Amino acid sequence: MAHASDMIADDIEAYLKAHERKGLLRFITCGSVDDGKSTLIGRLLFESKLLFEDQLAAIEADSRKYGTQGNAVDFALLVDGLAAEREQGITIDVAYRFFSTDKRKFIVADTPGHEQYTRNMVTGASTADAAILMVDARHGILTQTRRHSFLMSLIGIRHVVVAINKMDLVEYSKARFEEIAEHYREFAGQLGLEDITFIPMSALKGDNVIEHGGHMPWYHGPTLMGYLESVEVDEARLQRLPFRMPVQWVNRPHLDFRGFAGMIAAGTVRPGDAIRVQPSGKTSRVRRIYTHDGDLEQAIAGQSVTVLLEDEIDISRGDVMSAVDQPAQIADQFEATLVWMHDQPLLPGRPYLMKLGTQTVSATVSNIKYQVNVNTLEHTAARQLDLNGIGVCTLSLGKPVAFDAYRDSPDTGGFILIDRMSHNTVGAGMLHFALRRSQNIHMQHVDIDKQARALAKGQKPVVLWFTGLSGAGKSTISNLVEKKLHAAGQHTYLLDGDNVRHGLNRDLGFTDADRVENIRRVAEVARLMVDAGLIVLTAFISPFRSERRMARELMQEGEFIEIFVDTPLDVAEARDPKGLYKKARRGVLKNFTGIDSAYEAPENPELRLDTTRLSQEEAADAVIELLRERQLIA
Structure with missing residues (x-):
């Protein structure tokens, strides 16, 4: 038996x-x-x-x-x-x-x-x-x-x-x-x-x-x-491609072992092979290919391994090991096809997170070139992508990344977009090619920097970002704050929503997509003014948390102060200084915040001004006091 x-x-x-x-x-x-x-x-x-x-x-x-x-x-x-x-x-x-x-x-x-x-x-x-x-x-x-x-x-x-x-x-x-x-x-x-x-x-x-x-x-x-x-x-086709391995983890259990773990996305690798690490471009040779079951003489696409190199070079998660003579490309701007997977539409200019291989970077869809009608294959103009929409877009990243065209290597050319607030996956895409301008445009070094400009003005630059409903009092309060700062000898500039729409943003309307672009442009201008050493005040409804967060992330730590001018809708509507609420209620004015367009109140602003109990003068004084507490002004 x-x-x-x-x-x-x-x-x-x-x-x-x-x-x-x-x-x-x-x-x-x-x-x-x-x-x-x-x-x-x-x-x-x-x-x-x-x-x-x-x-x-x-x-x-x-x-x-x-x-x-x-x-x-x-x-x-x-x-x-x-x-x-x-x-x-x-x-x-x-x-x-x-x-x-x-x-x-x-x-x-x-x-x-x-x-x-x-x-x-x-x-x-x-x-x-x-x-x-x-x-x-x-x-x-x-x-x-x-x-x-x-x-x-x-x-x-x-x-x-x-x-x-x-x-x-x-x-x-x-x-x-x-x-x-x-x-x-x-x-x-x-x-x-x-x-x-x-x-x-x-x-x-x-x-x-x-x-x-x-x-x-x-x-x-x-x-x-x-x-x-x-x-x-x-897998058989991928093995014939040039070697690619996105680094998932730097494995260093002790001082005598420093390996780089990941799954081989394409090609093969052997001890002694020369490799190039992207985006840094540094080179080395493979010393060992380690696995739990012992060292390998060869590893192929689809295998998860730890690669040890002959040289001590700086490599971190998200970097890509490539064949030295056929490396991955490097860029920060692309043409890509994007499939939108979320109930909330894709709005150009809105910041997202992009996961490409093992790296995660900030990303923005600069514009939608066209949307594809999946039934007729017709290309149509689009200002946003709705759920299940497919479009060819221009994608801009926060830093250069290593990539391959999706048609050549799906693992190093396919990506997902992630909402920065909810961390939900909202889109999936395929990179086509790098835009030429991403390789031709570089940051120019200047000798006079932000610190030098601020020192000449005797102040610390900062953005005071006033947000709230129309009629909340943002423009009035920010104007009072600027007058107080000017009287104290500070160098300031006030960016007001209505004023900006007469010039820089005169081409934008009030759809959600236009509001996103409006704030993106204002945030970039505010960043330049902070770089000039100024105290910048912005008075915009700025209804979406994601755009306010984007503006914050453009600045360095401590350079962005969000000020919520908290006025209930019924109070703001009762004031209605410009008659806008009445037009919105009659249906004459579309996409009006608080009526037929959403306002996402700040969750953790640096300062909340309750205008039902503070006068405008008291609110302005509260802002000045906060600046003093943070030692931004004397």
Whole structure:
């Protein structure tokens, strides 16, 4: 008995080791609603013998409950896990499933077909090696087919199967199959999709899914499973690219060991190879490639390793190790395609965080060149991107980064944008190329700096940022403060919202996008004035926290003081010195803060002026007192 147990244990161990050695293919299914995506995946799971008896029993029960037009098992219910999906018969979220055959392991993502779930489809496709594009043989190429084909080309999926499904409903017609294939080839040529395989099938009946079957003897190509088991995965392609490894962690457990850990994004590396570290450009040679299981003589794309170098050079998280003769590029301004994934729109000029590889930097979309209509591929003008919007944008970063074009290396060319306040992921994008001006424009050294200018004026430069609703008293109070500072011999300048809109910002309106740009420009001007050694006062509604935070981060520590002129809406509206609230209430004045546009009150201002209990003179005195407490004025 013990001998039999040992044999079983040996067989299990051998099976697991063989399973570990199998390659992995990640693929997605996409297409229009009710074209059989979930049914196909369910059949693949069923045929791979990876379902337990209780799972089969549950699916049979659900099949009877939700109705499957007479078939005993509705394979789609293996994938459509959300109750809303089962009730509606559509896929909403991205459903990931694992299965394997004797030749390969698979992770499949079933992506939604509706336009409003574009971000879900992009998420599912972002790590895929191949895509199965489902086409209903009765309907042919539809809008959703074109949309998902565009997204596949955008994300860079190189291997596409056009699965012409439900051939049983068109009497397995060869002519219909060839008609759809030719139609799709003409469209795919516009997108640059080249590696396309057409397979006629019936996911419901099983034809050409696992085996060919006898209904389409005229088809001599691979079955879907045969294709999936043999198609080249991206890892093999990535190994042929120049070496790239973003540094994730500097590993220094003791003084005799200093390694740089990360996952190899592209290429191969061996001890003795010369490498270049970007963005610094410093060079060295690989001394060791360390792993938990011992040193390696070679590491390839997809492996996580710790690299030890021959030289002591300064490297930190976010840097990229490259092949010395084919290094990553360096830039801080790019053209990129961006997919917007948040309910709040993308507004040019608003600061975000950008995560590229293992580095996180500040980023701003300078402008949107055009938005892409995913249904028609038409390029249209846009001042913002809404949820699921796709646009080609100009991206500006806070510092130069190492990168590759996304089409060459997705790991070093793909990025996400993160909201600075909530830390939610709000967008995903692909870098195309660096803008020439990012390489030609450099900061010019000047001998007279901010400290010298401030010393000549005998003061410490600072920005007093007054924010609050229209009619709160910002302009009046800031004007009083400036008069007091001027009388004390301080050098000041007051930037007032209305005055700036007569000149610098006369081209801007009052949409959210224009308000963001308005504050961005004012913040940059304020930064220059602080650099000139001035005490700068700004009186703007500045309704959004993110822009006020952006303005703060432009200054050095202690150079930005946020002053919240706190006046309740009903009090400000009762004052209405310019008659603006009355116009807004009548609908004559659109996008008016407090009425039909939001105001985000400061959460932790340096000074809060409650104008329901302070007079304007008292409020001004409170500002002067704060400046004295901080030793900014005498």
